[in-house]
Amino acid sequence: MRRSRADDLLGTYVPGTSILHRSPLWLKTVVLLGACVAIMAVRAWPVSLAAFALSAVVSAACGLGLRRWVRSLRPLLLLVGVLILYHLVANGPARAADVVLSLLAVVAITRLLITTTPLPRLIDGLVTLCAPLRRLGVDPERVGLAVSLMIRSVPWLFGVLSGLRDAAAARTVRPSPVQLVTPAVIATVDYAHRTGEALAARGLE
Amino acid sequence: MTAPARDTRTVTSFDLANIAVFAALTCVLALAPAIPVGALGVPITLQTLGVYLTGMILGSRRGFAALALYVIVGLLGVPVFAGFVGGPAVLGGPSVGYLLSFPFAAALVGALAHRSVRAERVRRRAGSTSAAPERRGGLVITLFGAALAGLVLSHVMGIVGMMLTAGLSLRAALLTDLAFVPGDLVKALVAALIAVAVHRAFPRMAGAVL
Amino acid sequence: MQPALRPGSPEPLYCADVTVTAEGPAGPVTVLDRVTCEFTAPRTAVVGLNGSGKSTLLRLFNGLVTPTSGVVLTGSVDPVAFPREARSLVGFVFTDPASQILMPTPLEDIELSLRRRVPDRVQRSEQALSWLRRMGLEHRAHHSVFDLSGGERQLVALAAVLAVEPRVLILDEPTTLLDLRNRLKLRELLDGLPQQQLVSTHDLDLAESAEHVVVVHEARILDQGPPELVLPRYRAWCAHGFPGETA
C-alpha cells in the first residue's frame, strides 16, 4: 500500500499545455516513432547526436525540464558504459558513438511520448490500434482494461514485497529467499483472484 | 467455487485479472537491479523468473497472454524492460530475441507444467497413501523440467536475436548466452519450488481436478 | 448535475434449501448447509464468527458463488442462470477496496462503471466527477488510488458501485479497515441511500442500525430477527459459547 519512487515510473505523465501536449495522439506517435525508426535505419552518429540533442531541446521547450530528461536516461548509464568499452575495442569510436547515441536518442524520444500523454489517452490509443485484432477474436476494449489493471497492480506488488521484508526483519529471522518470496507470490495470486471477482461483480465479464 | 466457471473459448474476468497481475509481476521483477554482462550489455535480470512462474501458475494460454501484454506495454514506451527502458528501440537491440521469446517460453512452460500438476492430482486421487504427495518433491522436479524447456526456447531465440542485431557469430553468441545459464537454472528451480506451494494453496489454478 | 437514483421497491433476496460445498484439503467442506431465507428489510445485517459462511451467503446473490444444490433468487432473477442480469441488479462492495478499485485513479474507476451506459466520453467524465463530488472526494479525482487513505478508498469503491445505479447493495464487512470517523461517515452515507442493503459485519454498531439481523453459525442460520432481540443473544454466545458447545 505504500509508494516508493519506483512506482512512479508508470505514472510518468507531466501535465502541461505545450504543442506536444496538445497535438493529437496519432500525429505525435507517427512523428516520434518515425524519428526512432529513421535513427535506427540511418545508423550514422552525427544524425543520432542531432536527434539526441533535439530531444533535449524539445523536452525543455515543452516545459518538461532538462532535469527530468537527464533523470530518464540515468538508468542507462551502466549499459552505456559497457557498450562504449566493447565497441571502442572491437569496432572503433565511430561505431561506439553511433550505438550509444542512437540508443540514448531513441529512449529519450519515446519518453517524450509518454510524458506528454495521460495514461488513459495512451490506453485509448492502444484500443484503437488493436481494432484489427477483433477479427482474431480479441476484444480491443479488454486489451485496454488489461493494461490498466496491470498498471494499477505494480504499486501493490512493490508494497507486498516491502511488507514481507519488514515482517522478516521484525522477527529477526532470516528465511531463505525462496521462503520469503513464496508468500509474496501466493498473496499475488490471491490479489488476482479478488480482482477477478471485483471485475465479475461489476459486470465487466 | 469462488472462481467464475471457466469457459475455454473466451477470456473470463478471472483470466483477465490473472493475466494483468502476472504481467505486472514480471514488470516488478524486471525492475530489480539488472547486471549487464558480456560484450553486448544484455543484463542478467529476474524477468525469466517471472516467465517461468507465470507459465507454471497460469498455464499456457493465460501465460502467453500475460507475457505478450508485458512485451506490448514495453514496446509502447512504458519503461518496463530491464534498466527502466521502454519503446520500440529494443526491437533493434541485442536483447530482442530474449524479449520476443518470453510469451512463447511462458506458453511452453505452462503447457508442460499444468499437465504435470493435473497428472499429480489424478495420481493422488487414485489412492496414493501419502498425505501430501505434492510436498514430496516429485512435482518440483517435473516443474523444473518444464522450466528447462522454456529456458532452452528463450536462449535459442536470444542467440538468434544477438546474431541478427549485433552481427555476432554463432560461436560468440553462444558464449555470450552461456553467462546467463547458471542464473537461469537457479531461477527455474526457485520458480518450481514457489509454484508447488502456489498450486497447493490454489488447487483450481491448473483447471478442474480430473 | 446530480445523478438520479431510482427509488427502489424492495427486491427480495431469497434462497431455499441452499447447500454450498467447496474443495478442502481433506475432502469437500460444507460452507453453507441447507440454508433457507428471505431478506426484504431496507437493511439486513449478517453477523457470525470468522469462517461461518457470511461472505459465501452474500456472494450467492450476484452469482459469484454457485450453490451445489438449492434455489437462489435475486429479485426475480436466478443468478445461477443469469449472472449478468443479477449483477446489474446488485452492487457488491468488497471488504478490501484495494482489490476492488480496478483503475489507477478514482475518476477512471468510476468512468469504467459508466462506460456501458454513457458512451460519450466528455459526459462520462462529468458524471464520474459528480459522483466523486457526492462523496466529497472531488479533489482526489486524479490521485493514484494508492495515495488515498483507507476511508477514501472505500468511498471510491462505493461510488463506483453506485454509479451503475443498482437496485440492491450488498456490502461485505465494509467498515473493517476504517477508523471511527470514516465508519460514521460511511454509515451516514448508507443511511441516505434509497437502495435495499444487505451487509455482513463484525461491527455490531453497524448491525444495530439494521432492521433485520441474521446470525450465521457453522454454515447455517442460527437466529434472525430485530437487532434488539438478536444482538444481545449473539454477544452472549460469543462470550459464553454457542448452543451445543462445551464452552
Add this chain to the structure above:
Amino acid sequence: MQPALRPGSPEPLYCADVTVTAEGPAGPVTVLDRVTCEFTAPRTAVVGLNGSGKSTLLRLFNGLVTPTSGVVLTGSVDPVAFPREARSLVGFVFTDPASQILMPTPLEDIELSLRRRVPDRVQRSEQALSWLRRMGLEHRAHHSVFDLSGGERQLVALAAVLAVEPRVLILDEPTTLLDLRNRLKLRELLDGLPQQQLVSTHDLDLAESAEHVVVVHEARILDQGPPELVLPRYRAWCAHGFPGETA
C-alpha cells in the same frame, strides 16, 4: 511443558522530537511531526484516524522506520544504530497476518522463530506445539495457513512472535479481521501476558482496556492520558470534527 516467560520490568519506549518524512507523489510528506513521548504503562493504546501516523509511530521502536530527525530509545537500545538488538527486545505483530506468517504451516512458522534459541530439532518441535496449545490451536498445527480463518491466522502470528520471548510487545491493529469471539479471546490472551504492550487500534473496546491512551492526529500527538478521559474526547472529535477543523 509450559514455555517460561520472563516477567518484565518496564522497558520504557521513548522518543524525543522525532520527525519522519517520506517521499510522496508531490514532494516529501511529514508522517510524524516533532513527536515527543514516553510509554511505560503495562498497556498503551494508540488511536487515531486512518493515515494519522499510528503504524509509523509503532515501527519506530523496532527500527522498521528511521526517523528523519530526533532520538528514539527502546528500553536502553537505540533502534536506529542497533536494529537487531531492538528487534530482539520487541516483538512486533502486523495487522495483516498473511504478510507475517512466512511458512506454510503454523507449526513450521513457530519453529522458524525458535530456530536460533533451540538448536535441537525435537525440542524445538515440542516447544512450538506447546505454544500452539496455549493458543488453542493444537489441532491446526499441520494445516496449511491458507485454510485457517482470519482469526486463527492472527493467533498464529501472535504465537510466532511470543515464541521469541520478547520483553515488549507491539501490536498494530491486532483485532481488525476478528469476529467478536476471537476479539474477546485475543483480549483475554493479552491480559494474561506479562509483557509490556503497545497497541494501535480502531477497536475502542480494546483501547478501553489500556492503562494509557494516546491520540495521534495529523502526524502529532493530540492528546494522551487514562482511557476514561481520552476516549470520550476522541469519540466526540470523530463525530463533530477535530480541534481546528471546520466540521
